[in-house]
Amino acid sequence: MxxxxxxxxxxxxxxxxxxxxxxxxxxxxxxxxxxxxxxxxGAVFVANRDSFAAPAEAAAPTRTRPPTTLESATAALKTQAAALIRNDEKAWLAAVDPGQAKLRARYKTMFRSLRSLGVTAFDYRAFRDPDGADTAKGVDLDATISYCFTDNVCPADVDAKPTIAAKLKLKPVGGQWVISSSAPTKSEDDALPTPWExxxxxxxxxxxxxxxxxxxxxxxxxxxxxxxxxxxxxxxxxxxxxxxxxxxxxxxxxxxxxxxxxxxxxxxxxxxxxxxxxxxxxxxxxxxxxxxxxxxxxxxxxxxxxxxxxxxxxxxxxxxxxxxxxxxxxxxxxxxxxxxxxxxxxxxxxxxxxxxxxxxxxxxxxxxxxxxxxxxxxxxxxxxxxxxxxxxxxxxxxxxxxxxxxxxxxxxxxxxxxxxxxxxxxxxxxxxxxxxxxxxxxx
The missing domain is CATH 1.10.390.10 (Neutral Protease Domain 2)
Known part of the structure; x- marks a missing residue:
């Protein structure tokens, strides 16, 4: 402190x-x-990391290469965030490792808390953890999550929104990338975690x-x-x-x-x-x-x-x-x-x-x-x-x-x-x- x-x-x-x-x-x-x-x-960016956003060609219908592990993992996070906003708890939990009961219970309470708080925005920005894994079996990410609630002004600028930071591990299960580990990353003055986490x-x-x-x-x-x-x-x-x-x-x-x-x-x-x-x-x-x-x-x-x-x-x-x-x-x-x-x-x-x-x-x-x-x-x-x-x-x-x-x-x-x-x-x-x-x- x-x-x-x-x-x-x-x-x-x-x-x-x-x-x-x-x-x-x-x-x-x-x-x-x-x-x-x-x-x-508090989002900290490191030079030369691949960003959350996929390259422009990734969205093109003429794509000729398979998605990278980073692209696949971050796409799963984007899908999970969209599920929260539309109040789809099943889809939200589908992005969490089905073999980890405690982790799924935490994400379940997080979903219900955020919905009760009136969440209106929830967006991931994720980057490769340079000290972690990046293979077909799993990827380690540094993630910044920005959010807004109904009763607050929600700034258009993502850097003006409240944020939390986390280290995430994702792995493929049944052909889908899921969160297998999630740990908060404390900022320089330690004003995390939030109550709803x-x-x-x-x-x-x-x-x-x-x-x-x-x-x-x-x-x-x-x-x-x-x-x-x-x-x-x-x-x-x-x-x-x-x-x-x-x-x-x-x-x-x-x-x-x-x-x-x-x-x-x-x-x-x-x-x-x-x-x-x-x-x-x-x-x-x-x-x-x-x-x-x-x-x-x-x-x-x-x-x-x-x-x-x-x-x-x-x-x-x-x-x-x-x-x-x-x-x-x-x-x-x-x-x-x-x-x-x-x-x-x-x-x-x-x-x-x-x-x-x-x-x-x-x-x-x-x-x-x-x-x-x-x-x-x-x-x-x-x-x-x-x-x-x-x-x-x-x-x-x-x-x-x-x-x-x-x-x-x-x-x-x-x-x-x-x-x-x-x-x-x-x-x-x-x-x-x-x-x-x-x-x-x-x-």
Missing amino acids: PPLALVPGAVPLPLPPAPRRRRGLLIGGIVALIAALAVAG SGDLVFSKGKRVTLVALPSEKKYFKKLLPIAEAAAVVNDRFAGMVGNPQKRYRIYLAGAKQWTQWYGGMDDKWVIGYAIPLNEAGMDVVLNMPELKSDTRLLETTVRHELGHVVTLGAAERTSWTAGDMWLKEGIAEYIGWYPQPATASWRRYSVSKAVHGSKRPKSIAVNALKDNASVEESDAFYGLGHFAADCMAKKYGQQALFTFVRLYLREDKDLDPASREAFGKPFSTVDKACVAWIRSKA
Whole structure:
């Protein structure tokens, strides 16, 4: 797992203002989305490999040579992908070795999960594994699979779609090439495997939200669905303000085991939720249910916060962010997480007060990003300051102006000052100075 500051999600649970017990769970955000987006697009190409697409002459009716092993194997994968889209489970499983019961069971649950998620695109790009076999008895492939779901935007560019990577072995059985082995290939920041790659998922669909879990977490559906539906209503409003309306939100409920596995696994004990980008096709939310199940208020703010990332960052025109953007990314998610309550009602107010009245008081609302080894207290203050900054801009210039600023800066890649002038009618230095003073007076 990469350092916490490079993980798509690490927000500290607010510390209480009094000497009562100090809590340190994290409610997830996006700390370095650029790394996660790189994962979501992660196809690696090696020069001089034969590509998935057969040569032009392969499709010509006057073909004079038999297909190569690569062409035959990849044609079987293409047939399997088409079977998934047309909802033909029998044809999908026909591409899996009939002599391997466990492998076929995994592909069967994968088919049903993908269909329940509303798969609309599923395409293989496969290349010879240079270290593997390529004979009439079998072929080893490096495969990249791109996909889309009904409720996400599906980019036309294949490299903009979410992807997974796998090493596949195919062999001929009964005159047909079938998958005899399939193993995920971890990307450079380990944000794989996806939840749907293994495990028999169950679903609960509300008006605006779909909850997804293994059967062991199904027990949380009844409590979580109304909370998620209410959070969706709040986020729908802000999605409209930034021009990113959502067809439907998806929230994955991870048990203790899944929390350490899905999307590479989260091993930091403070993290209890994060939003994961699906390349340029939106974002999904993952919750650590064993840590959230008994605290309803924390669950409510966590879900609103994470869906806030979905609407403010998902499928943005901007293709990269830096650590310097973190103050606004997390600040606006905190604003949404607590809405309609003001920043002064937040659990983090105590930490913010200590920060702005201490010896190292911040001189700008655009504070430096958290370091990898930041303490819980530092993290608490950082997220609280972001919340106060967002609340200040809303109070002084209007909520619509705040979300116009968010759209311009986070989604459309304008610099701080041009975004501020367009949204607020003032240079960012003026807004910054006014909000630093406002936070000191309110915290």
